[in-house]
Amino acid sequence: xxxxxxxxxxxxxxxxxxxxxxxxxxxxxxxxxxxxxxxxxxxxxxxxxxxxxxxxxxxxxxxxxxxxxxxxxxxxxxxxxxxxxxxxxxxxxxxxxxxxxxxxxxxxxxxxxxxxxxxxxxxxxxxxxxxxxxxxxxxx
Ligand code: ATP
Ligand code: MG
Numbered sequence: 001x002x003x004x005x006x007x008x009x010x011x012x013x014x015x016x017x018x019x020x021x022x023x024x025x026x027x028x029x030x031x032x033x034x035x036x037x038x039x040x041x042x043x044x045x046x047x048x049x050x051x052x053x054x055x056x057x058x059x060x061x062x063x064x065x066x067x068x069x070x071x072x073x074x075x076x077x078x079x080x081x082x083x084x085x086x087x088x089x090x091x092x093x094x095x096x097x098x099x100x101x102x103x104x105x106x107x108x109x110x111x112x113x114x115x116x117x118x119x120x121x122x123x124x125x126x127x128x129x130x131x132x133x134x135x136x137x138x139x140x
Contacts, residue, residue: 007128012070013113030089
């Protein structure tokens with residue numbers, strides 16, 4: 001199967017604990033290649049826009065507050081079946097339910113402060129990549 005792309009965020013709970021490298025190593029060990037990466041402080045508007053699909057969920061306000069509570073690292077990952085591959089190494093949303101050896105089982109603090117985001121479909125990956133990156137910032 002040809003290489004595809006997905007979008008990843010190393011969330012503020014992980015950057016705060018200096019885990020950018022440790023999380024990235026788990027992504028790389030899972031067969032994903034970082035083809036774009038930048039450390040940014042998201043604005044409230046960016047976080048609200050990015051998580052707009054969750055607008056009606058009861059945790060939306062807290063989620064936005066959390067995502068702007070510190071820097072994040074936004075990344076484009078490339079690999080065979082990248083979306084599913086990334087979701088597998090991330091583990092379940094709630095770290096209590098995540099499999100051993102996954103990023104969330106290893107590092108997440110809670111269902112909210114769960115260390116990483118990953119696109120859940122190829123279509124959403126394209127939208128999310130375009131939200132943060134110009135095509136000339138992605139170098140495979
Ligand atoms: P992500 O989209 O960040 O990769 P996900 O797809 O596993 O995570 P979603 O259901 O899309 O999970 O939820 C988005 C994010 O909202 C979660 O990663 C988590 O940070 C937060 N979240 C989800 N459910 C809850 C909850 N019940 N309480 C608090 N925060 C939550
Ligand atoms: Mg999601």
